[in-house]
Amino acid sequence: MESVFGVDKLTTPLNEREDIIKVKKLNKWYGDHHVLKDVDLTVKQGEVIVILGPSGSGKSTFIRTINALEEFQKGEIVVDNIALTDDLKNIEEIRKETGMVFQSFNLFPHMTILKNISLAPIWVRKWKKAKAEQIAKELLERVGIPEQANKYPGQLSGGQQQRVAIARALAMQPKIMLFDEPTSALDPEMVKEVLDVMKTLAESGMTMLVVTHEMGFARQVADRIILFDKGEIVEMGKPEEIFDNPKHERTKAFLSQIL
Numbered sequence: 001m002e003s004v005f006g007v008d009k010l011t012t013p014l015n016e017r018e019d020i021i022k023v024k025k026l027n028k029w030y031g032d033h034h035v036l037k038d039v040d041l042t043v044k045q046g047e048v049i050v051i052l053g054p055s056g057s058g059k060s061t062f063i064r065t066i067n068a069l070e071e072f073q074k075g076e077i078v079v080d081n082i083a084l085t086d087d088l089k090n091i092e093e094i095r096k097e098t099g100m101v102f103q104s105f106n107l108f109p110h111m112t113i114l115k116n117i118s119l120a121p122i123w124v125r126k127w128k129k130a131k132a133e134q135i136a137k138e139l140l141e142r143v144g145i146p147e148q149a150n151k152y153p154g155q156l157s158g159g160q161q162q163r164v165a166i167a168r169a170l171a172m173q174p175k176i177m178l179f180d181e182p183t184s185a186l187d188p189e190m191v192k193e194v195l196d197v198m199k200t201l202a203e204s205g206m207t208m209l210v211v212t213h214e215m216g217f218a219r220q221v222a223d224r225i226i227l228f229d230k231g232e233i234v235e236m237g238k239p240e241e242i243f244d245n246p247k248h249e250r251t252k253a254f255l256s257q258i259l
């Protein structure tokens with residue numbers, strides 16, 4: 001079934017699906033600062049993982065490493081059967097398959113919304129302008145702001161800009177979407193409109209890794225929650241396990257601060 005966002009929604013139970021991300025014994029240092037310590041994670045197609053953890057625990061570094069925005073020194077990362085090595089061709093392939101949304105929307109200020117969304121597909125996917133713009137318009141429709149196509153980022157609210165950033169990432173037809181605190185820079189009244197788009201995207205079958213402090217979203221949308229602390233995964237489980245019955249002291253401490 002073709003979903004609204006162009007991914008196939010699978011009806012197979014999660015545990016019978018293919019692994020789309022495999023991370024094994026991942027280690028990363030910044031100089032002599034050990035920021036990722038033997039991180040292991042396997043993600044199934046269509047799975048939604050929420051990453052929680054205190055500031056500085058390595059959450060951003062972890063998802064940026066999956067997208068090859070950061071190098072790593074030890075371990076293994078395989079994304080959709082492509083091994084992340086020094087091979088530039090593989091890095092390029094993995095970047096094409098993973099869309100990323102940041103806390104700061106990073107739109108190009110001097111380009112219209114339509115151009116912001118259609119630029120990468122034209123250059124990287126080699127689509128004709130008409131096709132890229134058609135898909136950009138459809139995506140704007142799906143994130144709820146079709147009327148903003150010809151405006152510039154500065155004319156939009158933060159929530160609208162972040163929805164454009166999501167549409168822009170989706171225009172590349174990624175198989176995986178990585179979100180790094182996508183609502184942290186927004187005024188409170190705009191958080192929901194962005195989370196609603198992410199929820200629809202999750203329901204459409206997209207594989208997602210989401211770093212967020214939005215506990216409602218985590219509980220409602222995540223298939224699995226990971227708790228990061230000091231560069232390690234300290235606990236991993238279903239939302240109800242993590243929230244209602246956390247096992248690790250560090251998870252309890254984190255949740256007691258945030259809830």
Ligand code: ADP
Nearest residue numbers: 030033035053054055056057058059060061062
């Ligand atoms: P989080 O996203 O969980 O807040 P980060 O992944 O941003 O954590 O950071 C993990 C650790 O790595 C922190 O101690 C941070 O100071 C350090 N760090 C992050 N980016 C860099 C960098 N570019 N150079 C050096 N240290 C960094």
Ligand code: MG
Nearest residue numbers: 059060061180
């Ligand atoms: Mg971060």
